[in-house]
Amino acid sequence: MKLSVKDYPTLSRVIIESSLPISFDIEKSSSLLMVNISTDASFRIQRGAFESRIIKSFGWSKGKDFYILAIRTKVRNFSYDYFTLSDPPKLVIDFSQIDEEKSETPDSLKQKEASRGKVPQPSTASSFLQGMKTIVIDPGHGGLEPGAKGRFGTLEKNVVLEIGLKLRAVIERNFPSRVVLTRDKDLNVSLENRAALANNNKADFFISIHANSSFRKDARGSETYFLSRDATDEEARKLAFMENNPAEFGEGITGESEDEIQMILWDMAQSAYLKQSSLLAESIQKELNLLLRTTNRGVKQAPFTVLAGVACPAVLVEVAFISNPREERSLTREGFQINVAQAIYRGLVGYIELYSQK
Amino acid sequence: MGVKRVALLAVLLTILAILVIIFFRSGALEKIKLPAEVPPPVLEPSPSGPVQTRKIVLFFLSEGDTLLHPEEREITASSSIVRQAKQAVEELIKGSNKGYISPFPPETKLRELFLAGDGVAYVDFSEEIVEKHLSGSSAEISTIFSVVNSLAYNFETIKKVFILIEGQERETLGGHINLNRPFLPLYDLIAN
Numbered sequence: 001m002k003l004s005v006k007d008y009p010t011l012s013r014v015i016i017e018s019s020l021p022i023s024f025d026i027e028k029s030s031s032l033l034m035v036n037i038s039t040d041a042s043f044r045i046q047r048g049a050f051e052s053r054i055i056k057s058f059g060w061s062k063g064k065d066f067y068i069l070a071i072r073t074k075v076r077n078f079s080y081d082y083f084t085l086s087d088p089p090k091l092v093i094d095f096s097q098i099d100e101e102k103s104e105t106p107d108s109l110k111q112k113e114a115s116r117g118k119v120p121q122p123s124t125a126s127s128f129l130q131g132m133k134t135i136v137i138d139p140g141h142g143g144l145e146p147g148a149k150g151r152f153g154t155l156e157k158n159v160v161l162e163i164g165l166k167l168r169a170v171i172e173r174n175f176p177s178r179v180v181l182t183r184d185k186d187l188n189v190s191l192e193n194r195a196a197l198a199n200n201n202k203a204d205f206f207i208s209i210h211a212n213s214s215f216r217k218d219a220r221g222s223e224t225y226f227l228s229r230d231a232t233d234e235e236a237r238k239l240a241f242m243e244n245n246p247a248e249f250g251e252g253i254t255g256e257s258e259d260e261i262q263m264i265l266w267d268m269a270q271s272a273y274l275k276q277s278s279l280l281a282e283s284i285q286k287e288l289n290l291l292l293r294t295t296n297r298g299v300k301q302a303p304f305t306v307l308a309g310v311a312c313p314a315v316l317v318e319v320a321f322i323s324n325p326r327e328e329r330s331l332t333r334e335g336f337q338i339n340v341a342q343a344i345y346r347g348l349v350g351y352i353e354l355y356s357q358k
Numbered sequence: 359m360g361v362k363r364v365a366l367l368a369v370l371l372t373i374l375a376i377l378v379i380i381f382f383r384s385g386a387l388e389k390i391k392l393p394a395e396v397p398p399p400v401l402e403p404s405p406s407g408p409v410q411t412r413k414i415v416l417f418f419l420s421e422g423d424t425l426l427h428p429e430e431r432e433i434t435a436s437s438s439i440v441r442q443a444k445q446a447v448e449e450l451i452k453g454s455n456k457g458y459i460s461p462f463p464p465e466t467k468l469r470e471l472f473l474a475g476d477g478v479a480y481v482d483f484s485e486e487i488v489e490k491h492l493s494g495s496s497a498e499i500s501t502i503f504s505v506v507n508s509l510a511y512n513f514e515t516i517k518k519v520f521i522l523i524e525g526q527e528r529e530t531l532g533g534h535i536n537l538n539r540p541f542l543p544l545y546d547l548i549a550n
Contacts, residue, residue, distance in 0.1 A: 141533055148494040148532070156493075191529065210534070213494025215461045216421055225495065302499055305529055305536040318495050 001043040003058060003069075005050035012054035014071060016091040018043070024091060027199065029269075029311050031076055033093070035069040043067065054078060054095045071095075133177045133352065136198040138208040138306065139164035140316075143188030148213035150328035156211040157186065159331045163319060164209050166341035175349060195309035199269070205280065205348060206314035208306055211331055213323040220327050222292060223318040224285040226277035227270045227308055228301035269311040276313035279355055284317060284347030291343040292320075292336075313351075317344060410435040412442075414512040416450050417504050417548060418458030424496070425549040426504060429456050439513055444471045447481060450508055461500035463490030469525065477517030478540045479509055485524050493532025502535060503544050510543035518542055 002017040016022075020041055027034045045060055052074075059070035077098040084091050139160040141147030147156030161183070168179045180201050182194040189197075198206045212223065270277070281299045307314045319340050320327040330336045412435040417426035433445040447468045453460035465486040472480050491497065506519040518540035522528070528537050 145533060148492055148497075191533070210495060212496050213492040214496040215419055215459050215492060215500060216424075218421055219424070219496060223495070302495065302534075303536045303539075304495075304534055305538075306534075308536060316495070321494070321496075323492060323494060323497075 001045050003045065003047040005052050005055050007052050007054075011094045011096040012052045014055060014093045014095070016069070016093075018089045018091075021086070021089045022091065025200075026080070026082060026093070027202075028080065029199075031073050031078075033071045033073070033078075033080060033095070035071065035091070035093070037067045037069065038065060039067065040065050054097055133175075133204040134180065134201055135171060135177050135348070136180045136182065136201060136203040136206045137164045137167055138182040138194050138198075138206065140208060140210040140306075142183050142186055145188060148211060148322045150322040150331070151325050152328055154322055154328050154332050156213075156322055159211055159322070159337070160209045160319070161186065162334075163337045163340050163344075166337050167207070167209070167344055170338075170341050170345045171348075174345070191306045192309065194306050195269075198310050198312065198314070203310070203312045206307075206310045206312055207284075207344060207348065208304075208314070208316040209344075210316060210318050211320060211322040212318035214321060218324065219321045220324045222285065222288040222320060223298065223300055224281040224288070225300050225302055225304060225307075225316040225318065226281045226314065227274065228303050229271060229274065269309050270307055270314060273311070273313050276355065277307075277315055280313045280348070280351045281315045283351040283354070284315060284344055287343040287347035287350065288317070288319075288340070291339055291346075414442075414446055415508070416446065416454075417507045417511070418450075418454045419461050419500055419504070420458050420549070423549065426500070426507060426547045427458050427549045429454055429458060431455075439515055440471060440473050443473070443479060443509055443513055443516065444468060446508055446512060447471060447505060450504060461497065461504045463487060465490055473515065477515060478520050479513075479516045479518070480520045480522055481505060481509070482522040482525055488523055488528065488531055491532045493534075495534045498531045498535045499547075501531060502537075502541060503547050506541040507543045507545065507548060511545075 001019075002015075004015045004017070006013045006015070016035070020039070022037050022039055024035055024037045027036065047058065054073050054075055056072040056074045059068075059072065061068045061070070071093070073095060075097045078095050079098055080093055080095050082091060082093040139157075141157040141160065143157075145157070147160070149155055164181055165184065168181060171177060171179050178201075180197065180203070182197050183189050194208070195206075212219070278299065278301075285299050304316055307316060320331055322328050322331055411432040413430050414433055415428045416431050418429055419425075420427045431446075431449050433442055433449065436442055451460070451462050451464075451466050451468060453462075453464070463486050465484075467484040467486065468481070469484055470480075470482040474480065487501070491501070502521065505521065509516045509519050520540040521537050530537055
């Protein structure tokens, strides 16, 4: 696969040339444009040196049956357009800078926003309602994977689905937004697909709902988690690698650095949102404590697989301990489930009102 | 001197000669066997001497709080860190002697433990650690950091711990905490 970059007076053009026809989708996140290429084939990436006003560097990551090409831009605000050519198959992406002063969004971008379901709000709406939010609710486990089990036989997958559905209902009733569930029935969904669903839906918030379990019989209370990064040598090294060696991406990378690159992009998805995620977690935890008078186990951090790949503020709520017989019974009660859904809802809206106004 | 006495003397001399021959031949055999049978004297304590032990600290849960609590244990001070680390994990799975709670399904077995050059210990557990796990975030965190902290705390050469199941990488123990990368110890989880 060959990458080339050319600057024109009004735009920068990236051409991805492949020996085989490719299917792809494109996703924009802040100063990155991610091109997700589905293929079983193995590609070798070739790229010459380039100079561009807009394009900064390329990152390259290989998954099981896909590649992700991350195109980093030098500008904060850009729009893009793309078209394909055949013989040889080519994907052409044009980048143009959006003037920060201009309040008008180019029509092409407006159309893209609209097709994502982000319909602009009427100007009479209160300030925090402007720009409809997409909220992804992720009821944990499901299908063949029941999650934790209570002593009376309650399954985590069932109670968290109930709470997820009730949370959707309370959000839709009270808050103009688009709510997407990673599952709305008893279904197997891989952790990777849950994150991918959030990213593909351009989620503004991701809330995973779980019921906790402990080896300690007395463990009780709610907890809200956000992702912990090993802010360690390894992680720092990867980020530094990405920052300092943009030219190393693509051509002539050794086996070792290829492995290194593989993990970078997914790792970075949530990294950019940790601060927001921690504030969202605190806001939700505060409401859970108030409403349920459950023991405050506080906001915590842990390396959750489902959160790592999500490119927006993301939290995981452990509603209560299904391993504690008293809390197991609460979890099965509809009134408790509604209270939890309302607490999470209030935490979310509290966060949006405080931090997320545009 | 009678004929009888001469005969007796001859018999005795013959017996002596035979004994001498046997003595030297068996001596030769001993010498050949020697290097193979005697263990290297420096590395191991003599079989008759006392077994050398060392104290290590293992981390368990307690009913009273969410932290990991230390418990001292004696293990054989073998010269191999890997052998010592294996003992530590096996003791951890056996559970506490002081009434602390073990964050492992009791059926769990340690299959293998090896140490890579970069200070990462690979700890390979049997399927039961997944199959019989309680599968909650708290339970997973307890299991993982009981192992990680116990190994990193006692063995200076172990900097990180990678958990394997049946010799393979696994995404999680029960759907929560990512096992696809090595863990650093989290000493914040330890009481006091």
